[in-house]
Amino acid sequence: MTELSVDQFREYALRVESEVGKVIVGQTEVVRHVLVSILAGGHVLLEGVPGLGKTMLIRTLGEALDLKFSRIQFTPDLMPADILGTEILTDQDGRREFRFRPGPLFANLVLADEINRATPKTQSALLEAMQEASVTVAQQTYHLAEPFFVLATQNPLEMEGTYPLPEAQLDRFFFKVNVDLPNAQEMVEIMDRTTGTETSSAGKAVSGADIVQMRALARAVPIASHVKQYIADLILATHPEDANASPLVRKYVRYGVSPRGGQALVLGGKVTALMAGRYNVAFEDIHAVAPAALRHRLLLNFDALAEGIRTDDVIDELLSVLQPQVN
Amino acid sequence: MAPNTDLSQTLHAWTRRLRLQRALAWSSRGFLLGLALSLGLGLLGAYRARLLQAEFLLLVISISLLVPILSGLTAFFWPIQPLKAARTFDLLFHLKERLSTAFELVQHSEHVPAEIIDRQLQDTLSASAKVNLRREFPLRYNLREGAVALLLVVLIGAVWFRGESWFKAAQRARDVEQAVAGQSTQIEEIIKQIEANEELSEAQKEALTSPLKEAQESLQDNPSLESSVSVLTSTGEKLQALSDPQSQQMSEALKETGDQLAGQEGSPLQSVGEDLAQGNNVSAASELKNIDVGELSPAEQGQLADQLEAMADSLQSTNPGLAEQLQQAADALRSGDTESAQQALDSAAQSLARAGQQITSSETARETASQLQEGAGEVLAAGGGQQQANQGGQGDQPSQGSSQSQADGSGGSGSGKGTSEGSDQTGDEAGSSPIPQDNGPGDGGETSYEEIYAPSLLGGEDGPQVGLPSSGEEDGEVIGQGPTTPGDPGQSLVPYSDVYSQYEEINNQAIENNEVPQQFTEIIRNYFDSLKP
Numbered sequence: 001m002t003e004l005s006v007d008q009f010r011e012y013a014l015r016v017e018s019e020v021g022k023v024i025v026g027q028t029e030v031v032r033h034v035l036v037s038i039l040a041g042g043h044v045l046l047e048g049v050p051g052l053g054k055t056m057l058i059r060t061l062g063e064a065l066d067l068k069f070s071r072i073q074f075t076p077d078l079m080p081a082d083i084l085g086t087e088i089l090t091d092q093d094g095r096r097e098f099r100f101r102p103g104p105l106f107a108n109l110v111l112a113d114e115i116n117r118a119t120p121k122t123q124s125a126l127l128e129a130m131q132e133a134s135v136t137v138a139q140q141t142y143h144l145a146e147p148f149f150v151l152a153t154q155n156p157l158e159m160e161g162t163y164p165l166p167e168a169q170l171d172r173f174f175f176k177v178n179v180d181l182p183n184a185q186e187m188v189e190i191m192d193r194t195t196g197t198e199t200s201s202a203g204k205a206v207s208g209a210d211i212v213q214m215r216a217l218a219r220a221v222p223i224a225s226h227v228k229q230y231i232a233d234l235i236l237a238t239h240p241e242d243a244n245a246s247p248l249v250r251k252y253v254r255y256g257v258s259p260r261g262g263q264a265l266v267l268g269g270k271v272t273a274l275m276a277g278r279y280n281v282a283f284e285d286i287h288a289v290a291p292a293a294l295r296h297r298l299l300l301n302f303d304a305l306a307e308g309i310r311t312d313d314v315i316d317e318l319l320s321v322l323q324p325q326v327n
Numbered sequence: 328m329a330p331n332t333d334l335s336q337t338l339h340a341w342t343r344r345l346r347l348q349r350a351l352a353w354s355s356r357g358f359l360l361g362l363a364l365s366l367g368l369g370l371l372g373a374y375r376a377r378l379l380q381a382e383f384l385l386l387v388i389s390i391s392l393l394v395p396i397l398s399g400l401t402a403f404f405w406p407i408q409p410l411k412a413a414r415t416f417d418l419l420f421h422l423k424e425r426l427s428t429a430f431e432l433v434q435h436s437e438h439v440p441a442e443i444i445d446r447q448l449q450d451t452l453s454a455s456a457k458v459n460l461r462r463e464f465p466l467r468y469n470l471r472e473g474a475v476a477l478l479l480v481v482l483i484g485a486v487w488f489r490g491e492s493w494f495k496a497a498q499r500a501r502d503v504e505q506a507v508a509g510q511s512t513q514i515e516e517i518i519k520q521i522e523a524n525e526e527l528s529e530a531q532k533e534a535l536t537s538p539l540k541e542a543q544e545s546l547q548d549n550p551s552l553e554s555s556v557s558v559l560t561s562t563g564e565k566l567q568a569l570s571d572p573q574s575q576q577m578s579e580a581l582k583e584t585g586d587q588l589a590g591q592e593g594s595p596l597q598s599v600g601e602d603l604a605q606g607n608n609v610s611a612a613s614e615l616k617n618i619d620v621g622e623l624s625p626a627e628q629g630q631l632a633d634q635l636e637a638m639a640d641s642l643q644s645t646n647p648g649l650a651e652q653l654q655q656a657a658d659a660l661r662s663g664d665t666e667s668a669q670q671a672l673d674s675a676a677q678s679l680a681r682a683g684q685q686i687t688s689s690e691t692a693r694e695t696a697s698q699l700q701e702g703a704g705e706v707l708a709a710g711g712g713q714q715q716a717n718q719g720g721q722g723d724q725p726s727q728g729s730s731q732s733q734a735d736g737s738g739g740s741g742s743g744k745g746t747s748e749g750s751d752q753t754g755d756e757a758g759s760s761p762i763p764q765d766n767g768p769g770d771g772g773e774t775s776y777e778e779i780y781a782p783s784l785l786g787g788e789d790g791p792q793v794g795l796p797s798s799g800e801e802d803g804e805v806i807g808q809g810p811t812t813p814g815d816p817g818q819s820l821v822p823y824s825d826v827y828s829q830y831e832e833i834n835n836q837a838i839e840n841n842e843v844p845q846q847f848t849e850i851i852r853n854y855f856d857s858l859k860p
Contacts, residue, residue: 006446220443224428226414279447282423326414 004213009274012206012214013039019064019202024057025193026186033177033292034061034151036275039214040267042174043130043150045115045165045296052179053190054153058111065211066204067108067147074118076161080125084135085142100137105129108145108208112152116162126150127169147211167255167299174264175289176296178312214274221270223281228266230324231286235262237322238298238314246321248314252304257297264293283324291315331433334448337455338430342412344464350403355472357398358391362479365390369486376496380487383494387483410434420458425451502709507550510559510702514543517695524687526609531688535695538565542699552710556703563699566692574689577645577682581608584641588634595623595631596638608683616676620660620669628668632660635672649678700844824860831855 037044046054062069085103134143237244239256268289269281295311365387372378413427429451542562588600602611635657639650652675659668
């Protein structure tokens with residue numbers, strides 16, 4: 001059992017947020033969701049227009065977490081071997097043999113920048129590694145080091161020459177975090193920090209071992225049966241055919257959330273509870289992580305796209321309609 | 328103390344508070360329900376003249392107390408599942424599911440490390456200790472419910488103070504029910520007496536009890552005022568019809584004869600005379616039959632012949648058949664024909680027995696008819712103000728001004744119905760008659776026309792046609808009619824003084840002929856006295 005207490009967990013988490021905050025202006029919710037996802041052992045897909053600091057955020061997080069960090073810039077000509085690694089012929093003591101040379105995926109924190117620019121073949125190679133935490137090359141399986149996180153970014157605007165991630169692969173991401181435009185005050189602060197003579201950087205807040213302990217502690221957090229029941233009801237209510245489905249769900253949702261969504265809610269809720277100083281999951285923890293955990297798992301129909309309905313609208317309505325039950 | 332124990336104590340204390348809060352809330356709702364229920368039932372009972380004022384008060388108090396007490400007790404002791412209570416407290420006290428999680432951990436903790444459980448329990452206790460139970464979970468009375476309760480109390484008070492006419496009507500209805508029940512019991516006793524009377528034949532018993540049994544059934548089936556009075560009156564008329572008007576004279580003649588014979592000590596008919604004097608006619612007939620003429624001495628036979636002859640003379644006018652048989656016996660005795668005398672004597676005894684049965688039957692019928700008439704009067708007296716109450720219930724307006732009284736004056740022979748109408752006549756002025764006097768205009772409507780009050784010919788259906796002096800028409804038709812109040816000239820074209828003497832004469836005849844129930848004779852006399860010109 002972990003020796004970590006909830007206070008230490010909270011302290012570590014806040015320390016990470018503080019270090020990231022030295023570089024990243026604002027975006028507290030984004031930072032929080034990314035951190036929750038990392039502490040829950042999940043991968044994050046960040047979506048936002050260019051220039052919002054997505055890459056900077058993840059790079060800073062890598063600095064703060066004291067983890068082996070690698071960045072992969074996804075391009076259409078990127079091949080799976082470029083990220084996984086490849087067998088190379090080596091000559092050692094007169095013996096020539098193939099040896100595996102690990103790709104950039106062999107790190108603790110991988111930044112998959114503009115993931116939707118790579119071909120599906122390369123995307124699949126990455127997503128398989130995300131799911132299995134291992135890589136298979138030439139019939140040889142290589143386990144990735146713990147902890148292993150993939151933080152991917154994608155640009156929703158430029159669709160030409162991109163390969164949108166299939167829904168099944170989107171489901172592999174623990175959270176999908178939308179990165180919004182900073183407000184005016186934050187914008188000024190960004191300009192001040194990035195255009196001066198001094199550049200700020202994040203210090204090491206926690207080690208990889210700490211993160212492993214934090215993940216273990218998070219998984220041990222208990223969750224009451226009626227909270228689990230609420231999560232199950234919530235997941236089922238995202239399906240149009242469910243009795244508890246909200247009007248927006250019935251009208252605009254094509255496919256509801258998979259059970260992975262429920263897992264994300266539970267784990268995200270546990271981490272959120274610990275970060276709030278609690279040893280149990282509350283309904284408010286579920287509500288806090290629900291948009292990030294569900295938005296990429298909810299498939300809207302054509303009507304929704306035509307009428308400008310966003311998944312967040314559907315989720316917000318669902319959360320307001322489906323109230324926690326005492327019974 | 329172990330965290331588990333602390334948690335249990337906290338949960339127990341909060342559950343007790345929850346029970347109290349629920350009990351208070353449901354008592355309040357029960358009080359409202361009780362008030363509404365008692366108001367509804369009270370209104371219904373009062374409006375239908377079923378509830379007395381005291382009963383209304385008792386109903387309101389009992390229901391208003393009983394329902395909230397039961398509601399509160401039920402709410403307090405209603406089973407509360409601890410887990411459900413823990414979830415409720417989480418929501419109430421914003422504990423963020425700490426308590427319910429802790430409760431579940433205590434119950435089923437196999438998948439969670441002990442260290443985590445301990446930390447979670449400590450965290451829950453720490454958060455629970457910050458809860459201010461009185462502030463977060465106050466025992467408050469809902470002011471809105473209080474306002475509704477006040478409104479209901481005001482409505483109940485309005486019924487209490489404004490529903491006096493309803494309660495009076497209920498009282499009268501109750502009195503009528505009791506009076507009708509009393510009459511039913513009385514009829515039952517009369518039937519038993521008739522069936523036990525050995526002087527009556529089976530046919531006479533059947534003739535007398537049959538209408539009484541029908542009346543009893545009718546009273547049980549429909550014990551309303553109108554129906555009861557009608558049944559009692561009509562039954563009295565039927566029984567009156569069974570009585571022979573001459574039987575009373577015959578009875579008196581037999582008694583007179585009996586007195587004379589009883590005074591002749593040592594005579595053969597002394598015992599017969601004693602029985603006749605006491606009204607034991609059947610017994611006297613038996614004594615007469617038992618006389619063995621052959622065993623009498625010639626002197627006694629002569630004395631017997633004289634007595635029989637005297638009896639025949641006395642009974643000649645009331646019972647000629649019996650008188651003739653007695654005379655035949657006397658003649659046979661004088662002629663020494665004892666055998667014929669014995670036969671005539673036996674025949675006379677049989678006639679005397681029949682006469683005795685007839686007298687008994689008539690007297691029983693007359694007495695029973697009289698009792699039923701009195702009973703009808705008692706029922707009427709019991710429901711004397713019912714019509715007023717009914718009208719008050721419809722219009723809630725006291726009767727005043729002109730009034731109309733309809734009196735069923737049938738009695739005696741059961742044919743003396745009369746109707747009087749007066750514009751200024753109040754119940755007091757009409758005497759102590761129990762007949763409703765207040766059906767006047769403006770009192771909320773008139774009562775429906777009922778046959779038992781239907782005017783009929785003076786003296787009954789078979790009574791004499793009364794010709795009133797008119798303005799010249801041959802058939803004496805009255806062409807105008809005005810108020811009959813003494814002193815009020817009205818608009819009648821017939822001189823009042825001419826009419827009055829005829830009415831008074833007919834009235835006196837009716838009273839003398841026993842055509843008017845005894846309890847009404849004094850009232851009617853007073854009434855005619857008040858009408859004297």
